[in-house]
Amino acid sequence: MSTRLKELVERFGGQLQGSGDIEIVGIAPLDVAGPAHITFLTNPKFRSQAAQTKAAALILSAADDALIGAEYGGTRIVAPNPYAYFARVAQLFEAQSSIPAAPGVHPTAVVDSDAEVAATASIGPHVVIEPGAKIGEHVVIGAGGYVGRDARIGAYTRFYARVTFHARCEIGERGILHSGVVIGTDGFGFANEAGTYVRIPQTGRVMIGNDVDIGANTTVDRGALSDTVIEDGVKLDNQIQIAHNVHIGAHTAMAGCVGVAGSAKIGKYCTFGGAAMILGHLTIADRVHVSSGSLVSRSIHEPGQYTGFYPLAKNADWEKSAAIVRNLSAMREKIRELEKTIKSLTESKTT
Structure with missing residues (x-):
């Protein structure tokens, strides 16, 4: 055309x-x-x-x-x-x-009688929709998709093939989830007891706003007690891990392989370069921009560009620099002793 x-x-x-x-x-x-x-x-x-x-x-x-x-x-x-x-x-x-998806339910799909599927929705081959799920107007669920019990999918949202959307999770309107996305798996929650681990049931949900795009093979864990929240307009690239109880503010974007540990609170209009890592229980202000490969190990309270990684170098040079870094603490103590000695000598000369 x-x-x-x-x-x-x-x-x-x-x-x-x-x-x-x-x-x-x-x-x-x-x-x-x-x-x-x-x-x-x-x-x-x-x-x-x-x-x-x-x-x-x-x-x-x-x-x-x-x-x-x-x-x-x-x-x-x-x-x-x-x-x-x-x-x-x-x-x-x-x-x-593009060829629009035809409304209706494919003969091989399994849709529970207690699920609500809008007449304009398109349900592809081998899709499974559990009881209580609600599928909105013009939603497209691609081949092999799974929608769990009591889940909610807003109008005009599209799931490409093999998206898994677990029980009680919700997504708003006009979302796009690419193949392999998994929403609502258990968060990594275990209590240590004498060296062994006791599983903590993850009873929260994943709540996703409107106009959210999530790339292939990205996973978003459900909350432990409260919900994992992804606000309107968030853009997540491929192979990102969002842990339980994370809250991502509106219109924040993350490039591939970013990892966000549990209970991190990320502001609005932030960007994260590929493979950036955010440790758990941190707070990141609005309009923070983190460079690729950076490790965010402390909360960030002011907007701006942040970078936290060691510059690339030839391996031999890097090993020399790493050895220096390991000895910085001892070197600092030596410098302090030298400063004391110099100060003492200077004072003795003036007297």
């Missing part, structure tokens, strides 16, 4: 520079876009490439348009946030090209 540029501007806003009657059939990167594509510029280092692109239209900022618009010469859509504009255009093309 094709879309005219003026239709994009009518839908998403922006300032059109050039003909609005040009039809485009898709989005492509700057270097491969052709005369039927729209492309976008967000990074200044690609300005020269954008000026030479063969795309039918270019999404860019007012500042970039002033610098390269004339050189490019084609139709432009000037937007305050070109990347967000690109995302919305991409969503439009995805919706136009």
Whole structure:
């Protein structure tokens, strides 16, 4: 399907520079876009490439348009946030090209008679839905999915194949859970008794808000007594572990392999780079940004960028540095003794 540029501007806003009657059939990167594509510029280092692109239209900022618009010469859509504009255009093309899931329950699905499934919902092959579960309007449950007893799934939420959503957990509207996601497993709760472990039943839930995306093979544990909470707009990448009783504030995003230990409280609008680790029972303020690979070992009370890892080096150099780090405490004591000696010598000379 094709879309005219003026239709994009009518839908998403922006300032059109050039003909609005040009039809485009898709989005492509700057270097491969052709005369039927729209492309976008967000990074200044690609300005020269954008000026030479063969795309039918270019999404860019007012500042970039002033610098390269004339050189490019084609139709432009000037937007305050070109990347967000690109995302919305991409969503439009995805919706136009995708085949909507047909409402109804697949013959191989097992849906308990006490479950409530909206007539517009689509329940795929070999799905199991337990008693008391409520499936909202236009929900899609992909093949092999599982929805536990008394679970709640809000309207327009989509579970891709093999999502497991355990008993009493809830998710709001327009959520997306990718394949392999597991919501509501037991948290890691055990009481030590003379060197052995006594299991602590995990009786809380997982409560997920609206517009939440969760990547493949990510797991979110249910709370021990209170709930694990993921607020509206949170974005979780693949292979993330969220432990019991964690609370993640609205519109926080985490890249792949992040681990969040139990009872951590994370604020709104935070970001965490890949493989960042957050220890348990910490509090992290709103708008905190943690670099990839960092270990957060203390609470963070002020917004800002935080980094906590040792710089990469050749192994031999790293081992030397590690040896120095191990000896820092002893070196500090030696320095203190030297300072005392120097101070004593200085005082004796002045007297």
